[in-house]
Amino acid sequence: MDTWKQSILELITETSTNLPPDVRRAINDAKAKEDSGTRAALSLSTIAQNITMAEDKVSPICQDTGMPTFEIKTPVGVNQLVIKKAIHEAIVEATKTGKLRPNSVDSLTGANSGDNLGPGTPVIHFEQWEEDEVEIKLILKGGGCENKNIQYSLPCELEGLGKAGRDLDGIRKCILHSVYQAQGQGCSAGFIGVGIGGDRTSGYSLAKHQLFRRVDDTNPISELAELEAYIMEKANDLGIGTMGFGGASTLLGCKIGVENRLPASFFVSVAYNCWAFRRQGVRLNPETGEITRYLYKDEPVAMNLDAASEQPAAERREVVLQAPITEEQIRSLKVGDVVIINGMMHTGRDALHKYLMDHDCPVDLQGGVIYHCGPVMLKDEQGEWHVKAAGPTTSIREEPYQGDIIKKFGIRAVIGKGGMGAKTLKALGEHGAVYLNAIGGAAQYYADCIEKVEGVDFMEFGIPEAMWHLRVNGFAAIVTMDAHGNSLHADVEKSSMEKLAQFAEPVFK
Ligand SMILES: O=C(O)C[C@H](O)C(=O)O
Numbered sequence: 001m002d003t004w005k006q007s008i009l010e011l012i013t014e015t016s017t018n019l020p021p022d023v024r025r026a027i028n029d030a031k032a033k034e035d036s037g038t039r040a041a042l043s044l045s046t047i048a049q050n051i052t053m054a055e056d057k058v059s060p061i062c063q064d065t066g067m068p069t070f071e072i073k074t075p076v077g078v079n080q081l082v083i084k085k086a087i088h089e090a091i092v093e094a095t096k097t098g099k100l101r102p103n104s105v106d107s108l109t110g111a112n113s114g115d116n117l118g119p120g121t122p123v124i125h126f127e128q129w130e131e132d133e134v135e136i137k138l139i140l141k142g143g144g145c146e147n148k149n150i151q152y153s154l155p156c157e158l159e160g161l162g163k164a165g166r167d168l169d170g171i172r173k174c175i176l177h178s179v180y181q182a183q184g185q186g187c188s189a190g191f192i193g194v195g196i197g198g199d200r201t202s203g204y205s206l207a208k209h210q211l212f213r214r215v216d217d218t219n220p221i222s223e224l225a226e227l228e229a230y231i232m233e234k235a236n237d238l239g240i241g242t243m244g245f246g247g248a249s250t251l252l253g254c255k256i257g258v259e260n261r262l263p264a265s266f267f268v269s270v271a272y273n274c275w276a277f278r279r280q281g282v283r284l285n286p287e288t289g290e291i292t293r294y295l296y297k298d299e300p301v302a303m304n305l306d307a308a309s310e311q312p313a314a315e316r317r318e319v320v321l322q323a324p325i326t327e328e329q330i331r332s333l334k335v336g337d338v339v340i341i342n343g344m345m346h347t348g349r350d351a352l353h354k355y356l357m358d359h360d361c362p363v364d365l366q367g368g369v370i371y372h373c374g375p376v377m378l379k380d381e382q383g384e385w386h387v388k389a390a391g392p393t394t395s396i397r398e399e400p401y402q403g404d405i406i407k408k409f410g411i412r413a414v415i416g417k418g419g420m421g422a423k424t425l426k427a428l429g430e431h432g433a434v435y436l437n438a439i440g441g442a443a444q445y446y447a448d449c450i451e452k453v454e455g456v457d458f459m460e461f462g463i464p465e466a467m468w469h470l471r472v473n474g475f476a477a478i479v480t481m482d483a484h485g486n487s488l489h490a491d492v493e494k495s496s497m498e499k500l501a502q503f504a505e506p507v508f509k
């Protein structure tokens, strides 16, 4: 294999499967802050376990391997076309071997290109520089946290915080609000990159670019260093916590950059990255394409797998359910219960939910379990499918459909992450169903519970959107919306809004 391709394939594999030390340290610190036995501590234990499993198996940390985005610097005279071709070839290879999920979808037809290539995919930015080596940085940022990016145009009025003006204090309010509005849906605890200024496009680029800074660096601009420290402290007071379950750690990093703006515009752009903060970089020999060193790999950091925090709290119930599940079993569940599922579950996300609204389902879903999940799958030589990564996707996208689908097909449990809204909550009560929150990003942890792929329908929707029929054993999730009208998500949203409102007074004059 061509050395350029080989090196880039190694970079992609490393990025997708092995979190860098600075990110690991931030997650370990978050875990140390949570009280043992809480939902947050339990989730962080699962996350830590998942990170370790991904590294050991050289498999994706999260099934959503994101939009591959490369930032490349080359000495004058280096042929950028050679690098671009090698990137394309390496992307195809990484997809074939299950290090990347096929993630490039035609926006008009919905067709998945199958190899992660297509108009606009991958994203590659080239720049020239004075140094002798080539530098390639890569970020794999998934769709769920990308959906939580937000751009503010100052001055504006912010829920809970009031007026945000064109000054440092207005910026402060926007950033706090951005963390609030993400709730747990971008797989908190997260990292944010903030861009102050620019135009709508360059502001977002600047924000995303901040994510290439090391988690533990210090901003060279003193006002921004101060603002970063302030945000880190106060955002964690919002109490949103890991996966939005409540807790002490909501934000793991905040990096702010600034650029000039037009007199008429004042944008604050925020790029939200989940805990599965997959970014890596390499330096390469410009003649041979060989990697000379890694950029985010100092001292290796082992995840804290301390099992103490996994002890269930005395008041927490653990309930084992065998699918198909009865209405009586479901109605006995309450928010906070841990449910262990055995038997069949069926994946379904955006394309399937839309389809099922006015079509029949190829399998019987009475008493069944729907899993909002777009897995990474590989077929072996015998034609059998194997799950390579299978964590939950953000459920709120199915809100327009879910209640109707539950009733139409007799579904008893919906598994996903980030919670759902009032319409689904009402349907859970009326029909007798629950919403179970799995730990977002824990794709190896859940893949391990899947004993067999029993079949698949709707392959025409592409691998992530197809309906996979999975036999599971010991699949653990937390009841966060029950059949009695309770929603942990609604509670956390309400309490975090009350906390946000405490930061309305000016801080930076
Ligand atoms: O597409 C996915 O598998 C998950 C997505 O990144 C999400 O967070 O919802």
Ligand code: SF4
Binding pocket: 062, 063, 064, 065, 141, 142, 143, 144, 145, 185, 186, 187, 274, 275, 276, 391, 392, 393, 394, 440, 441, 442
């Ligand atoms: S599922 Fe969560 S961890 Fe994975 S890409 Fe989406 S937001 Fe990130």
